[in-house]
Amino acid sequence: xxxxxxxxxxxxxxxxxxxxxxxxxxxxxxxxxxxxxxxxxxxxxxxxxxxxxxxxxxxxxxxxxxxxxxxxxxxxxxxxxxxxxxxxxxxxxxxxxxxxxxxxxxxxxxxxxxxxxxxxxxxxxxxxxxxxxxxxxxxxxxxxxxxxxxxxxxxxxxxxxxxxxxxxxxxxxxxxxxxxxxxxxxxxxxxxxxxxxxxxxxxxxxxxxxxxxxxxxxxxx
Amino acid sequence: xxxxxxxxxxxxxxxxxxxxxxxxxxxxxxxxxxxxxxxxxxxxxxxxxxxxxxxxxxxxxxxxxxxxxxxxxxxxxxxxxxxxxxxxxxxxxxxxxxxxxxxxxxxxxxxxxxxxxxxxxxxxxxxxxxxxxxxxxxxxxxxxxxxxxxxxxxxxxxxxxxxxxxxxxxxxxxxxxxxxxxxxxxxxxxxxxxxxxxxxxxxxxxxxxxxxxxxxxxxxxxxxxxxxxxxxxxxxxxxxxxxxxxxxxxxxxxxxxxxxxxxxxxxxxxxxxxxxxxxxxxxxxxxxxxxxxxxxxxxxxxxxxxxxxxxxxxxxxxxxxxxxxxxxxxxxxxxxxxxxxxxxxxxxxxxxxxxxxxxxxxxxxxxxxxxxxxxxxxxxxxxxxxxxxxxxxxxxxxxxxxxxxxxxxxxxxxxxxxxxxxxxxxxxxxxxxxxxxxxxxxxxxxxxxxxxxxxxxxxxxxxxxxxxxxxxxxx
Numbered sequence: 147x148x149x150x151x152x153x154x155x156x157x158x159x160x161x162x163x164x165x166x167x168x169x170x171x172x173x174x175x176x177x178x179x180x181x182x183x184x185x186x187x188x189x190x191x192x193x194x195x196x197x198x199x200x201x202x203x204x205x206x207x208x209x210x211x212x213x214x215x216x217x218x219x220x221x222x223x224x225x226x227x228x229x230x231x232x233x234x235x236x237x238x239x240x241x242x243x244x245x246x247x248x249x250x251x252x253x254x255x256x257x258x259x260x261x262x263x264x265x266x267x268x269x270x271x272x273x274x275x276x277x278x279x280x281x282x283x284x285x286x287x288x289x290x291x292x293x294x295x296x297x298x299x300x301x302x303x304x305x306x307x308x309x310x311x312x313x314x315x316x317x318x319x320x321x322x323x324x325x326x327x328x329x330x331x332x333x334x335x336x337x338x339x340x341x342x343x344x345x346x347x348x349x350x351x352x353x354x355x356x357x358x359x360x361x362x363x364x365x366x367x
Numbered sequence: 368x369x370x371x372x373x374x375x376x377x378x379x380x381x382x383x384x385x386x387x388x389x390x391x392x393x394x395x396x397x398x399x400x401x402x403x404x405x406x407x408x409x410x411x412x413x414x415x416x417x418x419x420x421x422x423x424x425x426x427x428x429x430x431x432x433x434x435x436x437x438x439x440x441x442x443x444x445x446x447x448x449x450x451x452x453x454x455x456x457x458x459x460x461x462x463x464x465x466x467x468x469x470x471x472x473x474x475x476x477x478x479x480x481x482x483x484x485x486x487x488x489x490x491x492x493x494x495x496x497x498x499x500x501x502x503x504x505x506x507x508x509x510x511x512x513x514x515x516x517x518x519x520x521x522x523x524x525x526x527x528x529x530x531x532x533x534x535x536x537x538x539x540x541x542x543x544x545x546x547x548x549x550x551x552x553x554x555x556x557x558x559x560x561x562x563x564x565x566x567x568x569x570x571x572x573x574x575x576x577x578x579x580x581x582x583x584x585x586x587x588x589x590x591x592x593x594x595x596x597x598x599x600x601x602x603x604x605x606x607x608x609x610x611x612x613x614x615x616x617x618x619x620x621x622x623x624x625x626x627x628x629x630x631x632x633x634x635x636x637x638x639x640x641x642x643x644x645x646x647x648x649x650x651x652x653x654x655x656x657x658x659x660x661x662x663x664x665x666x667x668x669x670x671x672x673x674x675x676x677x678x679x680x681x682x683x684x685x686x687x688x689x690x691x692x693x694x695x696x697x698x699x700x701x702x703x704x705x706x707x708x709x710x711x712x713x714x715x716x717x718x719x720x721x722x723x724x725x726x727x728x729x730x731x732x733x734x735x736x737x738x739x740x741x742x743x744x745x746x747x748x749x750x751x752x753x754x755x756x757x758x759x760x761x762x763x764x765x766x767x768x769x770x771x772x773x774x775x776x777x778x779x780x781x782x783x784x785x786x787x788x789x790x791x792x793x794x795x796x797x798x799x800x801x802x803x804x805x806x807x808x809x810x811x812x813x814x815x816x817x818x819x820x821x822x823x824x825x826x827x828x829x830x831x832x833x834x835x836x837x838x839x840x841x842x
Contacts, residue, residue, distance in 0.1 A: 151661070152451035155607065158665035159432035165671065167429045170422040174411045193632060253649045262649055263597065267563045283409075284632035296649040297596035301589055319618040323639075327579050327614055331445050333644050333651055334595065337637035342589040346504035347530060347547035349395065349523050355503055356555060356562075357589030357636070 178282045178317035186282040186315050187365060193285025197340030198353055199361040210366050211242060214307065217362050218248050218272060221305050225249040226272040227265065231294045233276025233309050233366075250274070253296045266298045272305040273298075273358070277338075279322035280315045280363070284339055287363065288322045291334040300338065306358040308338075312367040368483055368514060372701035372713060375724035379699040388696050391524045395517060396687035402630020403684060403738075409632060410622075420623035421742030423616045424678040427608070431668065431677075434577040434610045435659070441580025445642030447655040454662050459490035461658060462569065462602055466496050469600050471566035475558070477584065477591035478502035479571025480518070480681055481604050481660060483703035484716070487569070498569070501558050501590035503551060510537055515705065516697040518683035519628055524696065558590070568594030568652075572605035573624065573680070574617045575657075581641045582657060583617055585624060585634040592636050601652035603640070606660050608677035620680065623740040627682035666762065667715045672751040673763070676711040678741040683708065685735035685745065691728050700725060707735035707745045718764035719756045726752040775816070790834075797828040 191201040204210035243250030256262035279288040342357030410416040452458035500509040504521035515521035534540035574583040644651030667673040686706030697705035759767035782792035804827040
């Protein structure tokens with residue numbers, strides 16, 4: 147039965163009269179391709195702001211941690227969950243949190259999935275992640291989800307703070323994403339452009355419909 | 368969802384008289400069209416970007432069977448499970464059986480037109496499984512049992528009082544309020560409880576990538592990401608035309624889709640899934656099921672005209688451009704797909720028997736065709752459907768022409784076949800027009816052609832014809 151449906155559908159499609167494939171128009175390179183590093187960062191920020199995201203700068207790790215503390219205090223966060231991806235791991239946020247008096251937990255602290263799920267849904271007020279890329283053309287963060295970058299950390303808490311080394315800002319989607327699929331298949335890649343938003347009731351826009359109400363992007367370097 | 372395509376005329380008349388509908392229609396389509404226009408300005412060459420999007424859809428359709436096989440092979444290699452569903456029943460049965468085998472008492476759904484097409488919620492309810500829509504607009508529309516008003520804002524026209532009442536009734540809201548944000552927060556809390564303990568999530572698919580076996584979803588709220596991240600079982604339902612050749616093609620299509628739908632450079636969340644979560648990953652589905660739905664599409668693929676409807680990427684830009692949608696809104700179209708998108712898709716998928724008004728509610732102004740990022744020739748397709756309808760086409764269940772209309776056309780052809788006949792005919796007609804006409808416009812001919820005059824009028828014919836005046840000229 148299952149096999150039959152497949153065979154029948156494909157057979158019908160294949161028996162259809164063939165259509166020719168028309169040529170494709172040449173696209174001039176995206177405007178972002180002509181930008182230098184500083185302009186790319188500016189373009190990223192401008193596009194992110196258009197979607198309600200907030201970008202901030204930190205010259206080094208010390209400045210970054212100061213900014214992070216400022217945001218967490220301003221948002222009244224007493225407990226946050228942090229991924230342990232390549233950007234965040236060197237920052238040792240768990241022990242930093244102990245010093246400043248804000249509890250930082252990591253997904254690996256939970257022995258089972260249910261405990262982690264309950265924590266990320268209900269017991270933390272912010273999620274902190276790195277990002278694999280920031281795309282200037284649309285102000286978009288690219289997160290590759292793997293064992294160090296669980297999906298719900300950037301989604302379930304009301305505040306999402308992403309740390310992005312400036313060298314990871316690229317002009318276009320192609321520059322970010324095509325390489326991620328070169329010889330591997332990440333189970334999920336998420337493009338994040340601003341906080342969760344809706345305007346479904348009376349066209350009244352508001353942030354934080356299901357996911358974060360606020361998105362902070364800390365540009366490092 | 369009840370299908371009411373056969374009540375197009377009645378629903379349209381109701382909506383024309385509905386002040387709230389008219390208020391929204393004066394704002395929403397114009398605003399979305401303007402945003403789209405502005406967003407296209409960020410392309411280095413907007414026209415070329417538009418045409419590239421159309422070419423990608425054209426190639427995807429031309430290579431459809433091959434691309435589907437490639438997609439299937441790669442998705443299986445990624446660890447996904449593939450189910451080919453011949454029709455709604457097969458898809459619904461598969462999804463309900465899966466939910467049962469996972470012990471799911473309820474499921475949640477991301478916004479997807481395809482599951483509305485399936486009537487999945489009703490089927491699951493019959494199996495004792497509740498299905499919760501999680502997009503805010505769809506959630507409200509579901510509670511009120513309304514079809515989508517607009518693909519981008521399914522319940523945007525619903526008065527807050529009505530939302531308050533239904534939220535109170537269904538236990539979504541504790542304290543009455545008319546504040547849209549407070550209502551939204553209540554829905555957030557209610558649905559968050561569903562996400563936390565979720566066994567199985569269901570989403571549609573915006574784009575499927577053949578070369579990587581990836582399914583892509585676009586959204587603004589994050590509900591689709593919850594559906595894809597929280598439960599252990601995920602079902603992604605795709606109509607078989609969603610596949611594109613390469614990841615690069617998908618990236619360009621995302622650009623035109625987001626700009627065309629909401630005028631955004633990118634939706635807040637775009638998720639690309641290639642198989643289930645890997646063993647060492649903390650969250651994400653342990654099983655990813657991809658349902659490839661035919662539901663009549665492989666049949667309409669046989670015809671090079673109707674095939675064109677399958678180009679559609681469901682952006683909704685045509686709704687905002689359409690002068691008819693702009694007056695009547697989404698309800699008269701009577702099913703999951705409204706506006707010109709619905710006018711080309713619904714007859715292809717459901718036949719012409721109950722969609723006769725749909726294919727005629729069009730002025731052939733070509734604005735939808737001009738704006739369509741997928742390259743659909745809506746007016747051409749509607750003329751094709753009208754032709755198939757009067758020809759009583761068996762595949763599309765055309766109804767055949769009304770005998771009175773056929774007789775009128777015969778007589779008209781006869782009158783035009785000889786000069787003497789034509790003179791008599793025009794004399795009689797001009798007399799009749801003077802008899803029934805009021806002032807400068809002719810709005811009916813008594814008992815004749817009532818249906819025709821229902822939405823049309825004519826300038827009243829002159830007292831003397833050109834030929835008569837020519838004969839009587841004085842020079």
